[in-house]
Amino acid sequence: MEQNDYTSVFVPLPWQVAPWRDKAPILLLTGSAGGGKSRLAAEKVHGYCLKYPGATWLMLRKAREWASRSIVAFYRETVVGNDARVTFNKSEGAFYYQNGSVVYSGGMLDDRQREAVRSIGGAGGLDGLWYEEANAFTRQDFEEGLGRVRHTAAPWQQVILTTNPDAPTHWIYRDLILGGQAQVYYSGATQNPHNAPAYLDNLARLTGVLQSRLVQGLWIQAEGAVYPEFDASVHIIEPFEIPAHWRRIRAIDFGFTNPFTCQWWALDDDGRAYLYRELYHTRRLVEDHAKQIVALSQGERIEATVADHDAEDRATLERYGVRTLAAEKAVSPGIQRVASRLKVQDDGKPRLFVLRNALVEVDSALDAAKKPRCLQDELPGYVWQKSADGKPEREHPVKEDDHGMDAMRYFVAYVDARRGVLVGKPRGKQ
Numbered sequence: 186m187e188q189n190d191y192t193s194v195f196v197p198l199p200w201q202v203a204p205w206r207d208k209a210p211i212l213l214l215t216g217s218a219g220g221g222k223s224r225l226a227a228e229k230v231h232g233y234c235l236k237y238p239g240a241t242w243l244m245l246r247k248a249r250e251w252a253s254r255s256i257v258a259f260y261r262e263t264v265v266g267n268d269a270r271v272t273f274n275k276s277e278g279a280f281y282y283q284n285g286s287v288v289y290s291g292g293m294l295d296d297r298q299r300e301a302v303r304s305i306g307g308a309g310g311l312d313g314l315w316y317e318e319a320n321a322f323t324r325q326d327f328e329e330g331l332g333r334v335r336h337t338a339a340p341w342q343q344v345i346l347t348t349n350p351d352a353p354t355h356w357i358y359r360d361l362i363l364g365g366q367a368q369v370y371y372s373g374a375t376q377n378p379h380n381a382p383a384y385l386d387n388l389a390r391l392t393g394v395l396q397s398r399l400v401q402g403l404w405i406q407a408e409g410a411v412y413p414e415f416d417a418s419v420h421i422i423e424p425f426e427i428p429a430h431w432r433r434i435r436a437i438d439f440g441f442t443n444p445f446t447c448q449w450w451a452l453d454d455d456g457r458a459y460l461y462r463e464l465y466h467t468r469r470l471v472e473d474h475a476k477q478i479v480a481l482s483q484g485e486r487i488e489a490t491v492a493d494h495d496a497e498d499r500a501t502l503e504r505y506g507v508r509t510l511a512a513e514k515a516v517s518p519g520i521q522r523v524a525s526r527l528k529v530q531d532d533g534k535p536r537l538f539v540l541r542n543a544l545v546e547v548d549s550a551l552d553a554a555k556k557p558r559c560l561q562d563e564l565p566g567y568v569w570q571k572s573a574d575g576k577p578e579r580e581h582p583v584k585e586d587d588h589g590m591d592a593m594r595y596f597v598a599y600v601d602a603r604r605g606v607l608v609g610k611p612r613g614k615q
Contacts, residue, residue, distance in 0.1 A: 195228040195264075200376050205229060208341040209368035211331075212514050213319075213361050216402035217350055218388060218555060219380050222347040226315050227264045229345065233313060234286035235270070237339035241306045242288045242313040245330070247321035248542065249292030249301075253278055256317045257290045286338070293326045295424055303333075310335035319346035321541070323418070326358040335599075348396075350404040352565055354416045358404045370602055371402055377469035387554055392466055392585075394566040399555055409569040411451070411520060411582050414527035420429060420535060421561060423543045427451045427461050427604025435478070436596035437492040437502070437509065438588045440469065444548065445474050446588045448560065449482070450596050457536045458600065463543045465559045465589060467550060471498045481545065491595045512595035513602055515584065519594035522601045537597075560589030 198221055199206050204212060205225065210545065214222040227244075234240045246252035258341065270283045278290040289305045292298040305311070314330045316322055327346075329603050349359065361367035374380055374388055388400050394410075397403045427433075432452040440443060444487070445488070449462035451455045462481060464474065492499055492509040499509050513519070526537035530532045546561040557563045567590050570581045 195232070197225065197228075198376060198378075199324040200227045200370070200372055204368075204370040206469050207321070207368055207370075208343065210334075210343060211361065211367040212343055212345045213348075213357070213367040213369045214345065214352060214372065214403075215357075215362075215369065216372035217374045218349055218399040219374035219377055219384060219485065221377045221379070222372055223256070223259065223317060225264070226317070226345045226554060227260050229343075230313065230315055231260070231264050233343075234280075234282050234288060235284070235337065238284035238286060239310070240312045240338040240420060241284040241336050242286075242315065243302065243305055243311050243330075243333075244290045244315045244317065245302070245322075246290075246292055246571060247289070247326075248294040249298050252290045252292055252317075256315075260288070263368070275374060293322065294331075301354075306333065306336060307509075312336040312338050315345045315347070317347050320322075320347040320351040320357060322416075323423070324360070327356075336547060345572060346561055349399055350402055352406050352417060353404050354406075354418060355404070355419075362404070373402060374400070381547075385416045394568070395555065400614075406565070409571065409579070410565070411436060411567045412524055412526055412527055412537075413568055414529075415564045416548050416559070417565075419529065420538055421541055422459075422538050422541045424461075427459065428453075433487050434596055434599060435487055435507075436512070436592040436599070437490060438592040438595070439465065439471070439493045439495050439498045440588055441469070444551065444588045445469060445471070446560075446592045447474065448479055448589070448592045449485075449543075452600065456600075457534070457538065458579065458596070459537075460539045460593075463559055464545055465551075465587070466546070466548045468532060471501040472505060475507050477545075478502075479506050489599065491593070491599045493543050493595075495496070510599070513598040514591075514595070516582070517592070518602075519598050522597045523594055526597060526601070557586045557589070560593060563587065563589045 189510060204214060214226060230242050234242060244252065246256060246258050248311055261273055265280060272281045274281060280288040291300060291302045291305065310333050314334055331344060334344055362369055374385060391400055394405065398406045407571040434450050436448045436450065444465050444467050448460055451459045451461055464477065490507055490509045491512040494511050502509055527535050529535050547558050551558050564584050566586060568583050570578050570583050572578050
């Protein structure tokens with residue numbers, strides 16, 4: 186066999202040796218960005234399938250389309266490489282081994298994707314399961330997958346979770362780390378000599394909660410968080426079809442170098458708000474955003490679009506058919522209204538939710554720079570400015586990475602200001 190028929194041999198970093206050997210039923214790899222968590226998980230899946238003929242593994246991202254663009258491409262290009270013992274089936278997103286092992290890929294974003302995952306492995310189930318960016322999954326996702334790991338191609342089976350830290354209220358931290366339900370290993374970017382200097386420089390520029398999580402690898406809530414009421418396990422929910430009769434409102438915060446944000450909100454019959462669609466992108470003209478907003482809103486009756494006050498940008502939107510109302514921009518009362526909606530009520534539910542698949546597309550530049558990519562990313566790091574003694578002022582939030590925050594505040598002000606009296610009157614059908 187030719188030398189290039191096999192990919193290069195995996196040589197683990199010092200911190201990777203112990204988890205590489207670990208056969209615990211649940212393995213959690215966490216810590217800072219760039220530590221080599223995903224590489225270790227992928228290599229472990231590959232090594233397992235080579236060693237144990239007939240093994241069945243499943244690699245998951247929350248959305249199947251994310252899997253095809255991320256872990257599938259990574260597994261194919263970096264791990265499998267030119268290994269002639271493995272054949273990749275693009276249409277299935279699956280890797281077939283000469284010894285009968287198979288590695289599938291999938292997602293759990295909706296019922297259709299869940300049903301596809303349930304069929305993988307058939308009655309025999311799986312030998313292993315890898316949750317990449319595991320903090321995007323719910324406890325229900327995890328438990329459903331856990332119940333599928335029952336195949337016996339090897340004398341041991343394993344569920345691997347790889348994730349950057351999240352809030353200390355997240356189920357992974359509460360159950361797997363504090364609850365001791367997983368064997369946990371931590372990594373750091375500086376422990377990985379394969380990281381380019383430019384990548385480490387980008388990490389070094391991070392501040393606040395992102396710095397604590399992505400650089401220090403801490404499961405931490407931001408000090409002086411503007412919205413301590415926010416809990417991803419409560420406020421981020423699975424997508425569902427928005428009923429046609431629900432009120433729909435758009436909210437826009439302008440930007441070019443900073444993100445342009447357009448949010449689509451729906452209100453149910455009890456007045457609860459749901460962010461069901463979101464544009465969050467840099468370096469695009471307002472006219473391009475306007476065309477996309479019109480296209481995405483086809484077939485929907487938009488009650489109103491509230492926007493930042495830039496007259497030229499609002500005029501551009503209107504020229505393309507997106508009429509706007511000037512948003513109420515008062516920060517302090519706006520924050521109080523949002524906080525009130527985030528608070529869990531007597532019925533056990535808050536009055537504001539974000540659908541997990543709301544973001545239309547990921548801005549690759551923001552993603553590479555480890556900057557927030559959507560409202561959900563902004564919420565944990567939205568903090569109060571600090572006074573001279575270093576304590577949060579609790580009056581003025583830091584004006585950074587707050588574009589989704591502003592748009593959300595505009596929407597809530599439109600709906601809730603003056604005890605439900607609308608701030609502005611829509612000019613006809615939008």
